[in-house]
Amino acid sequence: MMSQEALGPEGGSANPAPLHPAEVGTHSFEQEFTLNLLSSDGDRLEQIEAALEKIADGSYGACEECGGRIPKARLELIPDTAYCVKCASKLEG
Numbered sequence: 287m288m289s290q291e292a293l294g295p296e297g298g299s300a301n302p303a304p305l306h307p308a309e310v311g312t313h314s315f316e317q318e319f320t321l322n323l324l325s326s327d328g329d330r331l332e333q334i335e336a337a338l339e340k341i342a343d344g345s346y347g348a349c350e351e352c353g354g355r356i357p358k359a360r361l362e363l364i365p366d367t368a369y370c371v372k373c374a375s376k377l378e379g
């Protein structure tokens with residue numbers, strides 16, 4: 287009985303208490319990030335691990351080359367990127 291509920295989150299009858307809007311934003315971003323990680327292939331594992339370390343130490347989202355902020359839209363597309371658009375295109379030649 288318990289396991290059925292755990293396996294089917296959409297079948298649950300009770301909704302959790304509504305989250306603070308700020309928490310909802312963070313939560314969904316983290317969920318997307320995790321989904322992107324799960325769909326990434328193994329070659330990117332190192333970059334992903336580096337990104338996770340940055341999240342842990344709070345430097346995630348900063349460009350490794352120029353130190354500037356990486357736009358959130360770019361992070362959503364390439365969650366494990368270490369560079370802003372400008373530096374990435376410069377480094378890629």
Ligand SMILES: [Zn+2]
Pocket residue numbers: 349350351352353354369370371372373374
């Ligand atoms: Zn940069």
